Ligand code: VG1
């Protein structure tokens with residue numbers, strides 16, 4: 122085996138964001154760019170010789186090329202074996218499941234998640250540790266630091282490995298095992314949910330539509346929903362993964378999943394609709410002409426968890442990211458279990474799950490999951506809902522309305538302002554921080570400011586501190602506004618404004634969230650001087 126050492130110079134921009142390093146495909150295609158980052162990962166994690174790695178991605182443009190490069194680098198860096206999903210495919214939750222099941226040293230996931238793909242789209246790469254979860258900040262920071270001082274990387278000279286058939290191959294002295302990307306994951310899902318009850322519901326005429334958005338979940342959804350659960354063959358739409366996601370934006374929300382939304386709001390709407398994102402870790406849940414807010418979805422899953430066999434023994438606790446609504450907190454209080462509030466990004470849930478403190482976790486950004494893996498999991502959430510529906514025999518809308526009647530409604534919305542000039546977005550955040558000292562006590566319309574801060578988090582398990590995680594303005598009546606800049610974009614800045622108000626009165630639960638939050642939205646825009654600073658007064662995406 123001939124190991125080649127290639128001289129390189131560092132890039133200064135390889136800082137992982139909320140979820141790995143995401144850049145334009147063209148950035149990754151620049152000479153040495155991918156190789157430098159992969160070498161920075163390998164140098165940082167310092168895996169013992171002969172270790173096993175998991176490797177796969179969401180199938181987007183450049184996935185296959187990147188896999189061959191990483192395999193050659195893994196061989197040169199002393200890995201003994203790499204488990205690769207057939208065709209280079211592994212959804213993010215499936216990769217997490219495989220890392221855990223085979224107790225590998227870690228894994229590399231190639232994905233830019235919900236960002237568009239194709240030659241002009243985005244690509245991404247992230248490292249997951251042995252627990253199956255995204256590397257915590259101290260590792261991503263170390264990878265970044267290493268990337269800035271790198272002078273060479275190593276790879277072997279070898280022919281590409283054929284990825285399209287399962288089997289064990291060799292690359293230099295390293296084994297490459299091409300695995301079925303769906304089988305282990307599907308088996309795990311069967312162990313958690315009542316497939317027999319869901320099958321009975323589906324054969325009784327319950328109709329569903331799952332939009333895979335031409336992204337990675339197509340083969341998973343077909344195998345699980347259609348083959349194993351018996352949903353009719355046309356239940357999964359856009360089920361063939363394409364390198365450019367068919368030109369779409371594989372983000373499961375009301376704006377970017379228009380085909381599913383048209384079906385679910387149409388005259389012939391099925392009982393249940395769902396979509397997932399590029400890498401299969403997000404989910405959107407819809408009833409017939411009814412949208413389930415992701416924060417509510419987390420709370421409802423928590424409240425009904427005992428209906429699923431895998432959770433019948435109860436939950437250790439729940440966790441939600443800070444901008445996620447407090448609906449889950451109310452359920453946790455009633456169940457008598459702890460509820461943790463973490464910064465945005467799944468990596469902050471890992472320690473809590475590893476320590477057995479929480480079973481369910483969720484984010485307002487269409488992310489829900491549990492300790493069955495260490496990533497959020499789109500199809501898992503879909504199956505959880507189907508399990509609940511099969512058991513309760515009520516409509517999605519009924520289940521949500523009854524939940525609100527019992528707990529009150531945390532009326533919630535997120536306004537995204539995408540593609541802002543970074544300077545304007547940063548200045549807006551600075552301006553808000555400057556105002557903070559004088560805000561408490563001030564009244565705006567019917568709202569009086571109680572507190573404001575820049576959210577920081579001390580991990581209760583390892584004591585690590587994460588600062589600058591979002592600006593919060595809390596009001597006396599419990600409502601709040603949160604401002605954050607996205608850490609997953611590749612162009613300009615995206616400002617996210619999160620709005621939440623509590624409505625105990627069930628007579629008002631039917632109200633549209635935008636209407637119910639109208640005054641708060643006005644205050645959020647005014648306080649941040651949104652229009653003056655960005656020229657925008659309407660969000661590009663509303664959740
Ligand atoms: C967004 C979401 C966050 C999520 C992250 C990764 O991050 O807000 O909740 O964890 O994406 O999800 P940001 O920094 O852009 O707000 V995924 O499905 O892109 O891996």
Ligand code: CO
Pocket residue numbers: 213234235398399400401402403
């Ligand atoms: Co994703």
